[in-house]
Amino acid sequence: MRYGRTRPGDMFIASSAVVMAEFVKLLASLLLVFKQEGSLQHCFMALYTQIWQQKVDTLKVCVPSFIYLVQNNLLYVSASNLDAATYQVTYQMKILTTAIFAVLILRKQLRGTQWVSLVLLTVGVALVQLSSSDKGTTSTDAGQNRLLGCLAAIAACCCSGFAGIYFEKILKGSDVSVWVRNVQLSFLSIPLGVITSFFNDYSTITEKGFLFGYDAYVWYLVVLNAVGGLLVAMVVKYADNILKGFATSLAIVISTVSSVFMFGFVITFQFVVGAALVIGSIFLYSHEPKKPAANPMGNPKDHGDHHKLCLSGRQQHVPSVELTLKRNAVSHTKKSGY
Numbered sequence: 001m002r003y004g005r006t007r008p009g010d011m012f013i014a015s016s017a018v019v020m021a022e023f024v025k026l027l028a029s030l031l032l033v034f035k036q037e038g039s040l041q042h043c044f045m046a047l048y049t050q051i052w053q054q055k056v057d058t059l060k061v062c063v064p065s066f067i068y069l070v071q072n073n074l075l076y077v078s079a080s081n082l083d084a085a086t087y088q089v090t091y092q093m094k095i096l097t098t099a100i101f102a103v104l105i106l107r108k109q110l111r112g113t114q115w116v117s118l119v120l121l122t123v124g125v126a127l128v129q130l131s132s133s134d135k136g137t138t139s140t141d142a143g144q145n146r147l148l149g150c151l152a153a154i155a156a157c158c159c160s161g162f163a164g165i166y167f168e169k170i171l172k173g174s175d176v177s178v179w180v181r182n183v184q185l186s187f188l189s190i191p192l193g194v195i196t197s198f199f200n201d202y203s204t205i206t207e208k209g210f211l212f213g214y215d216a217y218v219w220y221l222v223v224l225n226a227v228g229g230l231l232v233a234m235v236v237k238y239a240d241n242i243l244k245g246f247a248t249s250l251a252i253v254i255s256t257v258s259s260v261f262m263f264g265f266v267i268t269f270q271f272v273v274g275a276a277l278v279i280g281s282i283f284l285y286s287h288e289p290k291k292p293a294a295n296p297m298g299n300p301k302d303h304g305d306h307h308k309l310c311l312s313g314r315q316q317h318v319p320s321v322e323l324t325l326k327r328n329a330v331s332h333t334k335k336s337g338y
Contacts, residue, residue: 073196096121101165114285
């Protein structure tokens with residue numbers, strides 16, 4: 001994204017790239033639903049039943065659809081004004097916002113070490129932002145507004161946290177497949193995206209066209225963002241929404257090294273400390289204390305007491321059995337006339 005927004009030549013419209021990514025995601029989701037159902041008829045019936053007949057449930061997806069749309073546009077703004085390494089580290093604030101919304105919406109309980117890790121994450125991002133504000137950190141600062149890029153990244157983190165938790169609650173609270181949910185998301189996002197695109201870039205679109213500046217690299221970027229969205233949906237469905245933030249944090253090192261060679265990024269001591277705090281907070285958050293191993297045989301003392309109780313029960317039943325046998329014998333004797 002950073003390279004696509006800073007390379008020479010005609011600049012593509014970011015809002016149109018967001019719409020096209022949703023269109024590609026819609027096609028991919030339809031193909032996955034078709035593969036899941038096994039036939040075109042079953043695919044059509046599944047979509048008709050779960051989308052059209054359950055209108056109220058479909059309308060619930062409007063909320064994350066719109067928020068994801070805003071988030072994706074904010075990410076392009078951030079990538080246009082921040083170098084790739086700083087953008088990558090700053091965007092990890094979505095872990096903090098996701099955790100907060102998980103506590104508020106899903107009522108999740110966070111351990112003390114997890115709260116400490118979130119504080120370390122915030123401090124690390126702040127150090128990275130302060131280091132990137134120094135002049136000379138990159139060789140491509142012309143035309144950039146770092147404050148705007150930072151604010152856009154933080155706003156995108158808030159959108160990501162709320163929409164992700166909301167979407168997780170929808171996925172885990174119904175029997176609708178994750179691919180049908182993505183069809184709903186993209187189907188609702190496309191018209192909203194077109195309206196947003198024309199509202200923000202009406203003059204450029206009417207003058208130069210909706211797909212102005214598109215080439216092979218832009219289409220690659222569109223497909224990359226679409227596939228990434230589907231992968232996130234899989235993680236939300238089969239794992240946990242907070243964990244996906246930690247997985248993407250591993251890209252910090254790759255982004256930093258790539259920025260050095262591609263954009264002339266200068267690694268400062270303050271940036272290293274901030275990035276180390278962010279990465280360390282990831283491992284601290286995901287660390288779970290060991291639970292004491294359960295004894296399948298139970299407590300030997302309890303087992304012995306249970307054995308004694310069973311023996312006591314059997315001893316209590318023996319006299320009653322003997323008494324019954326004696327009564328039967330007496331009854332048989334009387335009937336026989338003896």
